[in-house]
Amino acid sequence: MKNMNAWEEEAKLIRKWCLVSTTAAGSGHPTSCLSAADITAVLFDKYFTYDISNPLNLSNDRFVLSKGHAAPLLYTLFGMCNAFDLNELKTLRQFNSRFEGHPVPKFKYTEAATGSLGQGLSVGAGLALVAKREKLPYTTYVLCGDGELAEGQIWEAANFASYHRLNNLIVILDINRLAQSGETMFGHHMNEYEQRFRAFNFRVITIDGHNYEEIDQAFEQAHNHTGEQPVAIIARTIKGKGISFLEDKEGWHGKPVKEEDLQKALDELGTINDSVRFNLRKPAQAAIDYSLPVNTAVRLDFDNAKTYATREVFGQALSQITQNTPGMYVLDADVKNSTFTEDVLKATPERFIECFIAEQNMVSVGAGLSRLGKIPIITTFGAFLMRAADQIRMARVSEANIKFVGSHVGVSIGEDGPSQMALEDIALFGALPDTVILQPCDAIATTNLVSRMVEHTGFVYMRTLRSKTKLLYKPGDEFTIGGSKIIRQSNDDILTIAATGITVFEALQAAELLTQENINIRVVDCYSINPVDKQTLLACLHSTQLQCIITVEDHFEHGGLGDFIAAAIIEEGDYVEKMAVTKISQSGKQDELLQDAGINAAAIAARVKKIVSANNRVNARGL
C-alpha cells in the first residue's frame, strides 16, 4: 500500500485536533472521533471527491456525519482539506464559533444538522436518491455510530435505501462498542450488525476499522460493485483509539482529556506532521441551483353547487405546481390515496417518492432533498406527522426548506377515532420558530394557499380536511401568509368569532342561529394560524360591542389558534408579556445562551424598565 504512511500521518493529525479542540472547549466527545479517524483518513485521502471552494457544487460527494457528537472529526477533516486554518478549531463549542457541539449549517460543509441520533442515514438516502433520479455523479457517504443503530429510523432508512436501489450510498458503521452510558446492545459482536444489514439487502463489507489495507479494500469494493445494493462498511473500531488511557474505556463518552493530560495523549501519537493535508479529487463544476423556477399558477374550476374536500383540492393544485416547478419532490407515507398526492404520482412519477409507513425517514429524506435546493412536500395524516416530531425539529435546526401537509385533522374526521386525529399538530409546529401554519377551509382558499406555501422559503405546515366543505370564496379572492378573511360582519356586531378550517362553517352557522335572537356576531376565517392576522383581529376586538373574541378550533386547547390570538391580544393589553426563546440557539456557555435568547436577568430587568417607562398605560387600565 503506497499510501499507508500518508494515511497514518493524516490520521494522527485528525486525532491531534480532535483532542486539542475538545480539551480547549472543556467538553465534547473526543473518543467517538478517534475511533473513526483511520477510516475517514483513507476516505478523504483517496476517495472523497469534492470542490472545497464550493460546497454547493452539485457534483460534490456528500459526507453525512450521522453520529453528530463526533463533530470535531467532521471539522478537522474539512480543515485538513484547507477549508480553514486548523487553529480555528480551538474555538470549538464557543459562543458564535462555527464549530458547534454538534454540526449545524453555520459550518457550511454540514449536509444536515445532526446530534439527535439515527437520522443521518435517511438524510444520506435523500441525497443519494436525487443523484439516482437526476443522474448525478456523486457518492453519498454516511458515518454512523453503533449506539444509534438502535434507533428504528436507521432501519426505515435501510429499507428505503435498498428499495430505491441506492447503490450510490455507502454507510460506514463505526462499531466502537461503547455508547454513552455503557456497552451497546451488541458490543463487538460484528455478526449482529452484519446479519441485520444483510437482511435489509445491503452489500456488507466487514473490516478492522484501524487496518488501512482493509479500509482501502473496502472502499475499492464499495465503489466497484456493480449491483444495485447500497453498501454497508462495518468497521470494528476502538473508542479512543490511539491513546492508551482512553482506548475501549467506559466513562469517556462525553469527556475531553484534561488540559494537564493533553500533552501526554499527544505524545502517544508520536511525531505529528502538522502540515499534512488532503488533496481532494475535484468533481466537474455543476452548481446547486437554489433558484429553480417556481411556477405556482393553478387552474382549477369549482362548481358553486358542489362541495370539495380541501385535501382533494390540495392534491390537484399540488400536481399542477409540481409539473411546472422542476425542483419540487412530493413524499408520502402510503396514504397517497387519502392525502391525494396520488395526483402527483400520476402526473409526474419522477418527482413522487413513496416512503411507505415510515414517517421519520420521510422527513429526514426531505432534509436531504432541501440541502440540494429541492423543495420537498411531505404529506401524511396530520396525526402521523407527530411520528416524526424529532426529525421535524432537527430539519428546522438544519434550516431546511420543507412544506409539511397533514390531512385528516381534528375530531371532524369522524369514525376512525382518536388515533387518526391530529389535535396537537399546531402546538408542535407553532413552537418551532418561524414556521408558517395554514389551514384553508374551502377549495378556493386551498388552491391559493398551496401556491403561497410553495412560494414561501422556510417551514410551512398546512392542515387539510377529510370531509367536503362548500365554497365560501370566489375565484380571484386573495389569500396571504399572515392574512385572514372577515366573512361575516355588521355594524352592530357584539363580538367576534375567530375560526379556522372546519369550525369556520360552524361559526357561520352559529351566526345564523344567533340572528334569530337578534344577536349579530362577526366571523373571521383565520386561515393563516401563524402568523395570525393581529391587525384584523385587534380591529375586530375594538369595533365590537363586547370587545371579545371567541376562538374556535378543531385542535386541543393548549398551543392552538386560541393561544396565537390570545398572545396577540394580550400583548396589546400589556397584561402579559412573554419572554421566551424565539430562534434556534447554538453552542456556548449557559450565561451566553440565556443572554442570546433574551431570557437572562439583564433582559428581564430591561423589559421591566421599558414597561415602567410606558406607565401612562397604568391609568387607562380598567380591570
Add this chain to the structure above:
Amino acid sequence: MKNMNAWEEEAKLIRKWCLVSTTAAGSGHPTSCLSAADITAVLFDKYFTYDISNPLNLSNDRFVLSKGHAAPLLYTLFGMCNAFDLNELKTLRQFNSRFEGHPVPKFKYTEAATGSLGQGLSVGAGLALVAKREKLPYTTYVLCGDGELAEGQIWEAANFASYHRLNNLIVILDINRLAQSGETMFGHHMNEYEQRFRAFNFRVITIDGHNYEEIDQAFEQAHNHTGEQPVAIIARTIKGKGISFLEDKEGWHGKPVKEEDLQKALDELGTINDSVRFNLRKPAQAAIDYSLPVNTAVRLDFDNAKTYATREVFGQALSQITQNTPGMYVLDADVKNSTFTEDVLKATPERFIECFIAEQNMVSVGAGLSRLGKIPIITTFGAFLMRAADQIRMARVSEANIKFVGSHVGVSIGEDGPSQMALEDIALFGALPDTVILQPCDAIATTNLVSRMVEHTGFVYMRTLRSKTKLLYKPGDEFTIGGSKIIRQSNDDILTIAATGITVFEALQAAELLTQENINIRVVDCYSINPVDKQTLLACLHSTQLQCIITVEDHFEHGGLGDFIAAAIIEEGDYVEKMAVTKISQSGKQDELLQDAGINAAAIAARVKKIVSANNRVNARGL
C-alpha cells in the same frame, strides 16, 4: 386435525361479523380482518388462555392488535368468547359505542390503543418483560400487519425483545401483501420478512396463514420451543380472504362491502353456525393490583452552601421511591448517567429497564407496563422525548399512567448546542389533555415534586436541568400540583415576573438589579406549569401597580408557560375565550364529534349568549 372443522366454523363466524359490522358502520377495514381470521380462530380456540370474566386477571394471556384498523376482528374474537352479545357489533364506529374505529380502553379487552401503526410489538414487549421479570405464566401475542413493518419502531421492539430474551412473546405477522395505497414494500416475498426477523434474533416460523394445520403447528412450535428467543410466526395471507370479490384486490383497504353486496359476500362463506363460541382455557386467578403501595417519602439532606443539579436530585429521590414502591419501573434510553436514573439501576436493577437509544419503543413499552398496573417512569433528554411524540400521544389515548422526565431542557444546557435542547416539550405535553407539567428549580423543590409526580395518577411530565442551581427553598416547604411560590415580594411591587426552572434565578437576579433603581418587582416560581397557579397569578396581577405579568421561560415562545398564563389571565379579562378540544375524542359522525367536543355551531351560539348575558362587564372594560 380433529379441530379443523371447528376452526373453519369459527373463522366463518369471525368473517361474518367483520363484514356485517363494517357494512353496518359504512366504513372500516374488513379485508384487513379477513386475512387474519383463520390464524386468530386457531389461536383463540386452542391456545389463548384467558379469564373472560376478568380482563385484569394478571395470569391472562395478552393479545395486542398492533394493526389497529382490524379492530372488528378484535371485537369479534372477544364477542365469540361470550364477552358480549355479538349483535352489539352492529354499533361499530357509532358515537358512544365501545367498538370504535380503532381499539381504545373503552373496550376493556384492549391492551393498548392502536391505530397509529407499528406500536403494538413494543406494547407486547412491555407486557412480556413484566411476565419475565415477575415470573408470571402468561404468553403475549401481538398481531402485526405487513405495512406497519416499515415503521422503525418495529425493529426497535424486535431488538428489545430479543435482547431481553422474551421467549414468552409471539408476534404474528399477517402478510397480506396490500397496504392502504398499494402493494407493501415486499409484497408476498416472504423471505424479506424471514431474513429480517431472523437477523433480529427471533425464532421464525413461516406458514400459509389460511392452512389450519400449519397454523396449529406453528403455535405448537412456538410454545414448545425451549430457547430464549421471541417467536415470529410469519403468515402468508390473502387480504379479503374468503370473499372472491375482495380477495387480493387493490382499492379495498378502508372500505366496507356495500349494503347491497353484503348477502352475496356472506353467501360465499357457506353455511354459518351462529352459535359457535370459543371455550377459552382459564388461567389461575391472580388479579392485577392497581393499588400497590406507593411510598414517596424521600430523605435527602442538602447543604445550603452547595449547588445541585435538579436532574441529579431527581435520580436520588427516584431511587429511594422506587425502592419503596414495588410497582415502579424506570426506563432509560442509554443516558442513565445524564438523567441519573443510574441510581435506580444501582439500587434496584430488577426495576430498571435499559432501552438503549430507541425512545419510541421505550414509550410504548411503558404503555404496556401501565396496563399491568405498573408505574413506568420514562426518562431521557427532554429533546429526545420528541422522538416518541406519537407514542406519547397514543399512550395518552390508552389512558396510560406514565411519568415522563426530560433532562437537559432549554438553551441553558450550553455547549452541546440546539440538537440537545428541549424547547418545544411544554408545547407538546401541554396540548395533551390533563397532562401535568412540573419544573422544579432547586433540590428541595425536586425532591418534593418527584413525590407529587409519582403520587399523581395520569400523565406527568417533569423537566430537569443540566446545570447546578443553588438552594432556594427550605426543608419542609411544600409543593403541590397546580401550585407556585412567590419567592420575592414587597408592598410596592410594580409588576410580577413568572418564571420556571432556570429562569427563576435570572428573575431573582433581575429583581436585585432593579432594586438599585428603586424598582420593586415580584417573582413567582411557576414550578407547576400545567395546571398553572391561576389564583396566585391573578392576585399578583391585581395587587401590583402596573397589573402586568412578564413570563420568562427557557422554551420556545409558543405553547410554553407564557401561553398557560396568558390563557389564565385573558380568560379572566374575557377578551379571548378559547373553544377547543379538551379531551380525547372517539369514533362517531363528524357532527356528533364536533358537538361532543363543544366546538360546533350550537356550542358557539351558546357561548356567545352566555357572554352577552354577562354584559355588565362591558362598561367595566377600559381598553
